[in-house]
Amino acid sequence: MPIHSAIVHIALHTPSHSGVGDLLSYASPQPLPPGTLVRVPLGKREVLGVVWDAVDATGELPEGAAMRPIAGVLEGVAPLGQPWRRLVAFAARYYQRALGEVALAALPPQLRDLQPEQLARRLKRPGKAQDATENAIQKIALTTEQERARAQISSESGPFLLFGSTGSGKTEVYLRCVQEALEADPTAQALVMVPEINLTPQLEERFTTRFAPRFGSQAVVSLHSGMTNPQRLKSWLAAHSGAARIVLGTRMAVFASLPGLKIIVVDEEHDPSYKQQEGARYSARDLAIWRGREQGAKVLLGSATPSLETWHASRPPTPEDPEGGRYVRLAMPSRIGAGVGTDRGAGAPARVRRVDMNQQPRRAIFSAPLLAAITERVARGEQSMVLLNRRGYAPVLHCADCGWKSDCPHCSAHQVFHKADRTLRCHHCGYTVRVPRACPTCGSPDIHSMGRGTEQLEEQLSALLSEVLRPDRTPARIARIDADTTKAKGALEAQLAQVHAGEVDVLVGTQMIAKGHDFRRITLVAAVQPDGALFSSDFRAPERLFALLMQAAGRAGRDAAYMAAQAVHGSQCEMWVQSYHPKHPVYEALRTHDYPAFAAQQLQEREEAAMPPFAYQALVRADARSQEVAQGFLTAATAAAHAADLPGLEAITLFPPVPLTIQRVANVERAQMLMESPSRAALQRFLAAWQPVLQTTRSAPEHKGLVRWLVDVDPLVI
Numbered sequence: 001m002p003i004h005s006a007i008v009h010i011a012l013h014t015p016s017h018s019g020v021g022d023l024l025s026y027a028s029p030q031p032l033p034p035g036t037l038v039r040v041p042l043g044k045r046e047v048l049g050v051v052w053d054a055v056d057a058t059g060e061l062p063e064g065a066a067m068r069p070i071a072g073v074l075e076g077v078a079p080l081g082q083p084w085r086r087l088v089a090f091a092a093r094y095y096q097r098a099l100g101e102v103a104l105a106a107l108p109p110q111l112r113d114l115q116p117e118q119l120a121r122r123l124k125r126p127g128k129a130q131d132a133t134e135n136a137i138q139k140i141a142l143t144t145e146q147e148r149a150r151a152q153i154s155s156e157s158g159p160f161l162l163f164g165s166t167g168s169g170k171t172e173v174y175l176r177c178v179q180e181a182l183e184a185d186p187t188a189q190a191l192v193m194v195p196e197i198n199l200t201p202q203l204e205e206r207f208t209t210r211f212a213p214r215f216g217s218q219a220v221v222s223l224h225s226g227m228t229n230p231q232r233l234k235s236w237l238a239a240h241s242g243a244a245r246i247v248l249g250t251r252m253a254v255f256a257s258l259p260g261l262k263i264i265v266v267d268e269e270h271d272p273s274y275k276q277q278e279g280a281r282y283s284a285r286d287l288a289i290w291r292g293r294e295q296g297a298k299v300l301l302g303s304a305t306p307s308l309e310t311w312h313a314s315r316p317p318t319p320e321d322p323e324g325g326r327y328v329r330l331a332m333p334s335r336i337g338a339g340v341g342t343d344r345g346a347g348a349p350a351r352v353r354r355v356d357m358n359q360q361p362r363r364a365i366f367s368a369p370l371l372a373a374i375t376e377r378v379a380r381g382e383q384s385m386v387l388l389n390r391r392g393y394a395p396v397l398h399c400a401d402c403g404w405k406s407d408c409p410h411c412s413a414h415q416v417f418h419k420a421d422r423t424l425r426c427h428h429c430g431y432t433v434r435v436p437r438a439c440p441t442c443g444s445p446d447i448h449s450m451g452r453g454t455e456q457l458e459e460q461l462s463a464l465l466s467e468v469l470r471p472d473r474t475p476a477r478i479a480r481i482d483a484d485t486t487k488a489k490g491a492l493e494a495q496l497a498q499v500h501a502g503e504v505d506v507l508v509g510t511q512m513i514a515k516g517h518d519f520r521r522i523t524l525v526a527a528v529q530p531d532g533a534l535f536s537s538d539f540r541a542p543e544r545l546f547a548l549l550m551q552a553a554g555r556a557g558r559d560a561a562y563m564a565a566q567a568v569h570g571s572q573c574e575m576w577v578q579s580y581h582p583k584h585p586v587y588e589a590l591r592t593h594d595y596p597a598f599a600a601q602q603l604q605e606r607e608e609a610a611m612p613p614f615a616y617q618a619l620v621r622a623d624a625r626s627q628e629v630a631q632g633f634l635t636a637a638t639a640a641a642h643a644a645d646l647p648g649l650e651a652i653t654l655f656p657p658v659p660l661t662i663q664r665v666a667n668v669e670r671a672q673m674l675m676e677s678p679s680r681a682a683l684q685r686f687l688a689a690w691q692p693v694l695q696t697t698r699s700a701p702e703h704k705g706l707v708r709w710l711v712d713v714d715p716l717v718i
């Protein structure tokens with residue numbers, strides 16, 4: 001029998017909610033430092049684990065202890081540092097998930113899957129020669145606003161909110177602050193996050209161009225789910241070893257091992273995609289703030305339309321509120337290239353045009369003035385972008401005789417009509433059928449589509465513009481970009497390239513096209529039907545709509561030099577909104593590009609209603625075979641919480657269970673209950689105490705039909 005000199009407690013991914021404690025103990029022939037990556041037997045498999053803490057060498061194991069030995073250590077990979085382990089432990093605790101699950105999900109998949117020999121080979125692969133030089137980086141002269149922001153970031157500790165419109169030069173400030181951090185310390189590292197994978201190539205190019213000459217071509221790496229597993233492993237190892245100085249990535253990058261981390265940038269911090277929507281439902285932005293404080297790194301959030309949480313947290317001190325918020329707000333109101341004192345200069349913000357749809361013919365999709373404006377632009381050789389947040393041809397088919405609707409048999413939702421392939425498709429479960437020739441219920445041939453999606457918009461626009469010619473006398477070209485046109489790998493890139501090359505005159509699409517893409521020649525953006533969000537039951541819907549419209553408006557006239565060359569000064573860039581409520585405060589604030597006014601109005605409503613950021617929320621969701629079982633589970637767990645008088649309960653409001661807006665998806669009924677508290681700590685205390693109660697409740701026989709349950713802390717969608 002081998003003699004083991006140490007017991008190690010290891011974090012590994014066990015099936016969640018299995019009731020297995022967070023750490024499992026194994027025997028090791030030698031003591032292992034915390035953070036060491038090991039392979040261990042688990043059941044019949046062998047899995048990756050992380051040594052969490054080591055127990056003193058104890059000589060031989062206690063008599064009769066059946067502790068399994070570890071299978072081996074991953075040689076060549078340094079142990080994960082304490083800051084990383086603390087981050088993972090915090091995330092697991094805060095978002096109510098098992099430590100091992102969060103830890104293992106934070107590591108690149110190949111680290112889990114490769115055998116030690118394969119990994120060793122991978123580690124031996126020579127990197128390209130380091131081509132770093134002592135080249136000084138060419139410095140662009142910052143504007144006064146940029147310089148003021150830079151100086152404050154340099155001298156204060158933050159966290160900072162860089163509040164600046166699209167094109168105000170935020171990225172240039174990020175670049176400069178990252179440069180300062182890296183030059184101050186040869187081991188310093190930077191983490192720069194963006195919301196979308198599609199935005200990383202642009203950013204990567206900008207960072208590489210700037211920093212490769214100084215720090216070497218290996219200095220900048222990306223980390224996001226669009227990469228192949230070998231690429232991800234390579235980037236991860238480069239970050240972990242310190243070879244990479246800058247990591248660019250999406251939300252998952254917040255968990256990168258960065259021993260030298262000195263600065264974190266979260267661009268477009270308001271973007272909902274920073275919130276993970278499965279597993280541990282973490283907010284990468286919030287974790288970035290936590291990580292920055294723990295690891296002594298500066299945190300820089302940037303946005304033209306900050307989340308109301310961040311806006312509130314960065315409020316300046318006032319006589320009534322002498323403390324102010326925890327963050328430092330830095331404003332950069334001017335667009336680069338905007339002529340001083342003019343509002344019609346090339347860099348000026350888009351002019352907002354509202355069309356009162358009450359004054360337009362009924363069922364008009366494109367109001368006459370909007371159509372005229374698009375037509376003019378095509379004729380001048382400029383591009384337009386038309387937004388509608390609904391893909392497909394029409395959201396539902398309908399029988400005029402019996403009232404039949406194309407409902408999905410598996411979900412409480414309509415099947416969407418897709419004309420191109422004549423299908424009805426459920427966007428929730430994917431269930432697809434061919435479009436019937438006649439009503440399936442009464443046989444009437446009189447079936448029609450109701451409402452419209454991007455596919456229909458594209459078709460109608462093509463018809464409406466069929467006579468319109470471009471400056472070179474060729475017909476106008478319409479294209480569409482949405483989830484349907486970009487399914488194939490590389491399709492999005494190819495379509496974007498066409499737009500950039502000027503091959504498209506009018507681009508139709510979902511919000512996918514409104515985000516961040518640098519469309520330089522677009523001078524008109526139109527939201528044809530944005531009203532839905534104004535009256536949504538989701539209290540964050542107006543905030544999201546405002547951000548989307550501001551961002552879309554920012555797409556117009558990105559390239560000051562191009563605009564000047566085209567001499568479009570006379571026809572300023574425009575953002576069009578068609579609405580039945582054109583005087584709504586959201587559109588009023590949009591018209592004046594006045595985010596602060598919009599935020600003030602929204603925050604006042606939130607404060608009066610005691611909603612975030614004036615309260616903290618969490619959700620428990622239950623999925624089951626029936627609504628009754630789903631809600632029954634939540635009701636029983638609530639009763640058990642009250643019976644046990646769990647800590648924190650006194651400061652928390654527990655709302656009764658309700659069905660989700662789309663309550664059935666793929667034949668699973670979904671219910672949730674909301675918890676709200678003015679105290680984040682009380683909510684955390686309660687959730688921690690409630691977790692085991694939920695587990696026990698689940699195993700009661702009357703909740704057998706429960707499929708799963710989950711907790712969402714700081715949920716974005718309620």
Ligand code: ADP
Pocket residue numbers: 140141142143146164165166167168169170171172173336
């Ligand atoms: P944002 O990130 O706020 O959208 P960027 O940093 O991308 O803004 O700047 C917008 C444009 O202005 C870019 O083309 C950028 O190269 C340019 N730019 C930024 N700062 C300066 C500056 N100080 N001088 C000249 N051009 C600048």
Ligand code: ZN
Pocket residue numbers: 399400401402403404439440441442443444
């Ligand atoms: Zn019918």
Ligand code: ZN
Pocket residue numbers: 408409410411413426427428429430431665666
């Ligand atoms: Zn469905």
